[in-house]
Amino acid sequence: MTLRELIRAGAEYLTENGVEDAAFDARQLAMFLFSLNGTALLLQGDRTVSPEEQAAYRALLERRAAGEPLQYLLGQWEFCGEPFFVGPGVLIPRPETEQLAQWCIETVRDRGLKCVYDLCAGTGCIGLTVAKSCPAARVYLLELYDGALAYLKQNEAAFALPNTAVIQADVLRGLPQGLPAPDLIVSNPPYIRAEEIPGLQKEVGFEPVAALDGGGDGYVFYRAIAEQWLPLLPKGGFAAVECGEGQPETVAELFGPTLECAVEKDLYGVPRFVTGARL
Numbered sequence: 001m002t003l004r005e006l007i008r009a010g011a012e013y014l015t016e017n018g019v020e021d022a023a024f025d026a027r028q029l030a031m032f033l034f035s036l037n038g039t040a041l042l043l044q045g046d047r048t049v050s051p052e053e054q055a056a057y058r059a060l061l062e063r064r065a066a067g068e069p070l071q072y073l074l075g076q077w078e079f080c081g082e083p084f085f086v087g088p089g090v091l092i093p094r095p096e097t098e099q100l101a102q103w104c105i106e107t108v109r110d111r112g113l114k115c116v117y118d119l120c121a122g123t124g125c126i127g128l129t130v131a132k133s134c135p136a137a138r139v140y141l142l143e144l145y146d147g148a149l150a151y152l153k154q155n156e157a158a159f160a161l162p163n164t165a166v167i168q169a170d171v172l173r174g175l176p177q178g179l180p181a182p183d184l185i186v187s188n189p190p191y192i193r194a195e196e197i198p199g200l201q202k203e204v205g206f207e208p209v210a211a212l213d214g215g216g217d218g219y220v221f222y223r224a225i226a227e228q229w230l231p232l233l234p235k236g237g238f239a240a241v242e243c244g245e246g247q248p249e250t251v252a253e254l255f256g257p258t259l260e261c262a263v264e265k266d267l268y269g270v271p272r273f274v275t276g277a278r279l
């Protein structure tokens with residue numbers, strides 16, 4: 001069997017098992033297994049695949065067919081053009097979140113902000129991206145759970161920037177003692193209503209509940225940010241958060257007493273972000 005035939009058979013297997021982007025996933029898994037980029041994969045399409053290689057590919061396909069996210073199988077996923085380590089225990093960075101990171105980068109640069117907090121940092125995709133693009137700012141990345149923290153530290157080490165600090169802390173308890181006040185707060189917190197979690201897509205079920213669970217009504221983290229974090233901002237300080245569908249209006253109301261807020265749409269046209277400046 002050739003590599004090309006192997007991938008074609010892999011795509012068929014994934015399609016039969018209801019995987020949405022079967023052809024893409026089959027190719028990505030082959031690139032990962034054979035350590036090839038897209039061009040090399042094309043050039044080596046006629047190469048013969050050994051029975052051991054076929055078995056290893058089959059094992060990956062079976063895990064994917066069982067719902068394990070492609071990103072966890074690959075161990076890395078790109079965010080704003082940079083690879084981030086991912087795996088069970090941490091939320092996979094989503095494409096819409098790139099817009100939030102870009103908003104922060106522009107705001108930090110335009111306003112010359114110096115102290116950024118990424119609350120509920122997960123992989124660190126937002127905070128590390130901002131830190132890399134804004135070397136004059138110091139970025140604190142707060143994460144509570146060990147599972148996510150392991151990936152956060154691994155990503156921080158890979159970025160090797162002089163202006164980041166990873167802190168294990170509970171965002172619901174406010175600013176940890178001894179840390180400076182923020183002048184920009186960014187967060188993509190857990191925002192799904194607890195009762196909705198069991199009904200989520202199969203792949204999402206592999207992600208940690210702690211990354212998803214926004215409490216009974218989904219607003220626990222936005223309330224904590226409104227009450228404990230936004231008052232720390234100086235006049236002219238900024239905040240930006242990502243929200244679930246249908247949540248931005250309520251989040252803007254929660255932030256309203258402290259911030260002048262705007263609701264912004266994501267790349268799919270869905271109202272998704274609340275941004276604002278301290279009044």
Ligand SMILES: C[S@@+](CC[C@H](N)C(=O)[O-])C[C@H]1O[C@@H](n2cnc3c(N)ncnc32)[C@H](O)[C@@H]1O
Nearest residue numbers: 091120121122143144148170171188189190211
């Ligand atoms: C929705 S994920 C977002 C991760 C990352 N910011 C991103 O955009 O991909 C939320 C993260 O918050 C973390 N988390 C949950 N409860 C927390 C808490 N009380 N304090 C700090 N982090 C928390 C979870 O472990 C998870 O990594």
